[in-house]
Amino acid sequence: MSINEKCLFLGVLAALFSTSVWAEGDGHEDEDRGFIDHALNIFSHKDGVENISNKLYRESCGECHFAYQPGLLPSASWRRLLAPDQLSNHFGENAELNEAERKKVLALATQYAADSSSYRISVKIANSVAPNNPSLRITKTRYIERKHLDLTNREVRNNKDVRFLGNCVACHRRAKEGTYDEDSVSIPNFPSWDD
Secondary structure, X not given: OOHXXXXXXXXXXXXXXXXXXXXXXXXXXXXXXHHHHHHHHHHOOOOOOXXXXXXXXXXXXXXXXXXXXXXXXXXXXXXXXXXXXXXXXXXXXXXXXXXXXXXXXXXXXXXXXXXXXXXXXXXXXXXXXXXXXXOOOHHHOHHHHHHOOOOOOOOXXXXXXXXXOOOHXXXXXXXXXXXXXXXXXXXXXXXXXXX
């Protein structure tokens, strides 16, 4: 990190501290969080979420559905999702792994989890999940809910090529690469739009 980058970093930290102290209790917590997310993004040059290519992870988690990148949930969520009792009833399916594989997959998921990542979307997801109540569903994190707020049932549930919000690869054409930006979105059976 150059001296200019260090000075900029310290300046942003000072601004973050003064903003959080100044705004404490003023009812602008969401604005403050947005400012913090924006400031963190200045230092993160990595878009999307980190894509891992581990064969065991991809095969274990991608046997029945898209192998969601670990950066889409915090480590507490992965610990809950990959607990033996959760795997035996994984959203109505049996996704049990032998103990050695389960531990390896869990280690990868927590190593690359949203709260361990410097990728932009992962940072935003980690900041949107209450630590004492980690979500088991990516689509139930505040950040993901907010990003998909304007979608209609016609575009998702009643769309034969989508069916549910967790079907990321249906609309995010580069999801398998860890890219979820709006420029790579194309809702099947709906015309593309330009701003």
